Amino acid sequence: xxxxxxxxxxxxxxxxxxxxxxxxxxxxxxxxxxxxxxxxxxxxxxxxxxxxxxxxxxxxxxxxxxxxxxxxxxxxxxxxxxxxxxxxxxxxxxxxxxxxxxxxxxxxxxxxxxxxxxxxxxxxxxxxxxxxxxxxxxxxxxxxxxxxxxxxxxxxxxxxxxxx
Amino acid sequence: xxxxxxxxxxxxxxxxxxxxxxxxxxxxxxxxxxxxxxxxxxxxxxxxxxxxxxxxxxxxxxxxxxxxxxxxxxxxxxxxxxxxxxxxxxxxxxxxxxxxxxxxxxxxxxxxxxxxxxxxxxxxxxxxxxxxxxxxxxxxxxxxxxxxxxxxxxxxxxxxxxxxxxxxxxxxxxxxxxxxxxxxxxxxxxxxxxxxxxxxxxxxxxxxxxxxxxxxxxxxxxxxxxxxxxxxxxxxxxxxxxxxxxxxxxxxxxxxxxxxxxxxxxxxxxxxxxxxxxxxxxxxxxxxxxxxxxxxxxxxxxxxxxxxxxxxxxxxxxxxxxxxxxxxxxxxxxxxxxxxxxxxxxxxxxxxxxxxxxxxxxxxxxxxxxxxxxxxxxxxxxxxxxxxxxxxxxxxxxxxxxxxxxxxxxxxxxxxxxxxxxxxxxxxxxxxxxxxxxxxxxxxxxxxxxxxxxxxx
Numbered sequence: 001x002x003x004x005x006x007x008x009x010x011x012x013x014x015x016x017x018x019x020x021x022x023x024x025x026x027x028x029x030x031x032x033x034x035x036x037x038x039x040x041x042x043x044x045x046x047x048x049x050x051x052x053x054x055x056x057x058x059x060x061x062x063x064x065x066x067x068x069x070x071x072x073x074x075x076x077x078x079x080x081x082x083x084x085x086x087x088x089x090x091x092x093x094x095x096x097x098x099x100x101x102x103x104x105x106x107x108x109x110x111x112x113x114x115x116x117x118x119x120x121x122x123x124x125x126x127x128x129x130x131x132x133x134x135x136x137x138x139x140x141x142x143x144x145x146x147x148x149x150x151x152x153x154x155x156x157x158x159x160x161x162x163x164x
Numbered sequence: 165x166x167x168x169x170x171x172x173x174x175x176x177x178x179x180x181x182x183x184x185x186x187x188x189x190x191x192x193x194x195x196x197x198x199x200x201x202x203x204x205x206x207x208x209x210x211x212x213x214x215x216x217x218x219x220x221x222x223x224x225x226x227x228x229x230x231x232x233x234x235x236x237x238x239x240x241x242x243x244x245x246x247x248x249x250x251x252x253x254x255x256x257x258x259x260x261x262x263x264x265x266x267x268x269x270x271x272x273x274x275x276x277x278x279x280x281x282x283x284x285x286x287x288x289x290x291x292x293x294x295x296x297x298x299x300x301x302x303x304x305x306x307x308x309x310x311x312x313x314x315x316x317x318x319x320x321x322x323x324x325x326x327x328x329x330x331x332x333x334x335x336x337x338x339x340x341x342x343x344x345x346x347x348x349x350x351x352x353x354x355x356x357x358x359x360x361x362x363x364x365x366x367x368x369x370x371x372x373x374x375x376x377x378x379x380x381x382x383x384x385x386x387x388x389x390x391x392x393x394x395x396x397x398x399x400x401x402x403x404x405x406x407x408x409x410x411x412x413x414x415x416x417x418x419x420x421x422x423x424x425x426x427x428x429x430x431x432x433x434x435x436x437x438x439x440x441x442x443x444x445x446x447x448x449x450x451x452x453x454x455x456x457x458x459x460x461x462x463x464x465x466x467x468x469x470x471x472x473x474x475x476x477x478x479x480x481x482x483x484x485x486x487x488x489x490x491x492x493x494x495x496x497x498x499x500x501x502x503x504x505x506x507x508x509x510x511x512x513x514x515x516x517x518x519x520x521x522x523x524x525x526x527x528x529x530x531x532x533x534x535x536x537x538x539x540x541x542x543x544x545x546x547x548x549x550x551x552x553x554x555x556x557x558x559x560x561x562x563x564x565x566x567x568x569x570x571x572x573x574x575x576x577x578x579x580x581x582x583x584x585x586x587x588x589x590x591x592x593x594x595x596x597x598x599x600x601x602x603x604x605x606x607x608x609x610x611x612x613x614x615x616x617x618x619x620x621x
Contacts, residue, residue, distance in 0.1 A: 103179060110184055118187065126191035134202050143203050155202050161232045162198035 012039055012051040014067075016060035022067060027077070031070035033113035058108045062101070066108050069093065069117050094124045182210060190214040190246070194236065212239055215246045221253035229253050230260045237267055244272035244301070251279040275304040300324070307332060321347035329355040342369050350374055357381035360393060360411050371398040378402055384411035397452070405453060410464075414445040417452025426453040429462035443472045451478040459483055461502070463491035463518045469502070470494040477505050485511040491518040492527040496562060500534030509540035511547045514562075520554030520581075531561035537569045546574045553578050555589045564596045573600040578607045 012029050014022045029035040035053055042051045055063065072093075076086045097105065102121060109117035129137055138145060147155070156163045180188075189197040189211055197211045217236070221229040233250070248268055252261065265278065276299065302322055306329040322328075325348045345351070354375050360382055370378070378399060393413040397405075400419040407415070410431035430446050432438045446468050453459070459480065461469075466488065483506040490496070503509070520526065548566055553559055567576065578593065590607055598605065 106180065106184060110181075118184075122184065122187045123191045125188050129188075130192060130196065134199060137200070138203055143207070145203070146205050147202070152202060155208065159198050159201065159235075161228075161235075162195045163202075 012053060014063065015052060015054040016058055016063045017056050018060050020060035020063075022060075022063060024067060025071075025074070028067065028070045028074045031073050031077075031114055031116075032066070033115070035112065055112070057111050059104070062104045062108045065097075065101070065105055066112060066114065066117065070114065073116065090120055094120065183213075186210055186213045186215070190216040194219050198236075212241045214240065215242055215244075216249075217245060217247070218249040220251040221256070226253050226256035226260065230256065230264055233264055234267060237271070242271070245274070247275040247277070248273045249275075249277040249279075256280075269299050272301040273299060274301060276302055277304075277306040278309055280309040303327070305329070322351075323349060325351055327351075327353040329353075329357075331357040341365075342371070345370065345372050348372070348374075353377045355379040355381075358383070360384045360413075366392065367394040367396070369396045369398075371396070373400055375399045376401055377404040379406045380408065382409045382411050382413060405456075407449070408462075412442045412445070414441075415449040415452065417449060420453060421455055423453055423455050424457040426456040426458065427460040427462070428453070428465050430468055431462075431464035432468055438468055438471050442468060443475060447472060447475060447477065454478050454480050455482055456480065457482055458485045458487070459506075460487040461489065463489040463494070466490060466498060467494045469498045473498060473501060477501060480506045481508060483509055485509070485513070487513040487515065489515040489518055492520075492529055495519075495527075495529035496531050496558060499562075500532065500538065503534065503538035503540060507539045508544055510544050511549075512540075512545055513549045513551065515551045516554060516559065517552035520552050520556075523554060526554070526556070529556070529558045531558040531565070533561075533565050541566070541569045542571050544572065545570050546572060547577075548573060548575070549577045549579070551579045553580050555580075555586055560589070560592065563593065567596045567598045567603075567605075569599060570603075571599050573598070573603045576603060576605045580607060 012024050012026060012035065014024055014029070014035065016022070024035075026039060029039060038053045039051060058066070072086070072089055076083055094102065102125065106118065106121040106125070109115075109121055129140070132140070137143065145152075185207075189200055192200075194214070194217050197214050200207050201209070201211050217240075219229075219233065219236075229252075248271075250264075250268070252264075261280070269276075300321075300323055302325050304327040305322070305325055308329075308331040321344075328348060328351055345354075351372055351374050354370070354372065354377070356370075356379070358381070370380075378397070380395070382393075382395075393411055394416065395413050396416045396418070397420075398418045401422055402420050403422055404425045405420070405423060406427040408429040408431075412430070412432060428449065430449065432442060446465065486502070486506055486509055488499070488502060490499070503512075519529065548570065550559075550563065553563075563576075563578070567573070570576075576598075580590075593607060594605065
């Protein structure tokens with residue numbers, strides 16, 4: 001099937017860091033600018049082979065999730081971005097994950113240049129730390145306060161309006 | 165509770181690279197983003213790279229607010245912002261305001277949202293600073309202000325602007341709106357809200373070939389002598405049109421061959437005030453949107469239509485989904501007429517919330533069956549949804565009629581507000597004869613519909 005001479009390839013194979021292979025529809029893959037760039041480059045060279053894209057930074061667990069997201073969004077690609085149904089799906093999609101998964105997903109979205117997924121993850125994390133006090137944020141994310149009391153006071157002073 | 169769950173899995177945000185953290189704090193209100201500077205030395209300067217600014221000037225002291233915006237802009241290292249959103253405090257003086265906006269716009273900004281509350285206190289409105297009109301990087305612009313818009317002639321102000329939302333006192337010079345719209349060669353979404361009371365212009369020409377979505381919100385508070393307005397809509401690529409109008413304007417709608425979604429709320433201050441010319445202008449407006457696939461008629465529109473029973477109504481040959489909001493003022497009187505205008509209708513949604521919001525105060529409504537069974541009912545209607553069923557006799561008769569005559573019905577859904585449910589009425593509903601062989605009949609506690617096209621096919 002690989003040698004079928006359709007003018008452009010409709011499928012690509014993506015390899016995760018733990019060496020699992022994912023066969024992906026081109027429209028789905030194009031949701032990631034990184035994959036899209038690889039496909040475009042290969043097609044410019046006129047290859048008829050199956051395109052194999054290794055992703056050294058993304059595990060198969062996370063890649064499955066990114067592709068699930070891409071698949072859903074590829075379905076809605078022609079629709080306008082304000083689609084309520086899609087927004088609802090996005091929210092449900094992220095809600096399921098624990099924080100570690102969310103973090104890896106964010107990094108993968110960044111690495112694979114899937115801008116809308118990156119925005120979504122960042123907004124989700126931002127919403128979860130919104131309205132928390134500095135102490136709470138430090139505690140939740142285990143951030144060590146390495147300032148001296150004097151330094152801390154200086155910072156507060158410099159942007160006093162934000163620390164009312 | 166969600167946060168407690170987060171707390172159990174600590175030390176994770178710090179694994180993220182700086183640029184992602186910056187992205188995350190850019191999504192916070194700016195004040196909170198700045199506060200992260202105190203978390204630790206790693207975080208001290210991260211906020212300076214934020215790419216979005218959102219400030220609410222709840223500060224009573226406008227000078228203080230202006231200073232902090234200046235300070236903030238002076239400290240941010242980004243020369244371009246994805247989003248810049250400011251809610252200005254009351255009583256900010258015009259010179260300060262102008263200086264602030266110009267300072268902000270010396271950066272490259274993709275999305276600019278300016279909210280200024282002082283509505284009528286400065287009337288007549290001051291002009292919007294010119295620098296706001298030559299910001300060539302803008303993709304989204306929302307102005308909720310009292311600015312008067314004055315545009316220097318013959319310049320393309322917004323070469324990349326795709327979305328424009330104006331909530332303003334409509335410009336008092338003829339042609340200003342037109343000139344503004346001409347300055348947006350790639351505009352796709354246009355939302356225009358305006359108070360017509362003090363508006364001297366009588367005619368608005370909305371002629372934008374690129375626009376795909378148009379929301380018009382025209383309000384007339386009756387502060388001055390009632391005047392007549394002409395709204396001309398000429399948008400050949402429009403897909404989505406929503407009109408909310410309580411000024412009873414005269415609409416001239418041309419060239420809407422791509423339209424798929426139309427929503428109309430045409431409101432008269434009182435039913436007695438509806439005159440022949442208003443009826444004619446509503447029918448004229450409907451004639452302009454006959455190509456649409458989806459139509460939502462607000463109860464105000466239905467109330468005006470009730471006065472138009474003896475007129476000729478336009479036909480909607482493409483209409484597949486109709487969402488009609490009924491009220492107890494006009495009851496079921498024009499229901500039959502509306503169905504007759506949509507011969508190919510597949511999905512019918514009746515929203516009775518307005519009819520049944522206050523059961524004790526409900527005006528008596530009488531079910532009036534159509535003279536002849538509408539074609540769509542006999543041949544096409546597959547789904548009927550009734551929202552906010554109030555268990556009154558007229559509603560039961562309507563449902564009985566629909567079940568008896570909808571020959572190809574597949575799904576009948578009835579939504580009952582959770583707090584009143586009568587088993588007897590529910591039983592009675594289920595004993596009505598159903599003409600269609602394959603009909604699935606359901607009674608829900610609550611029912612919500614999405615105006616989504618995907619649901620139709």
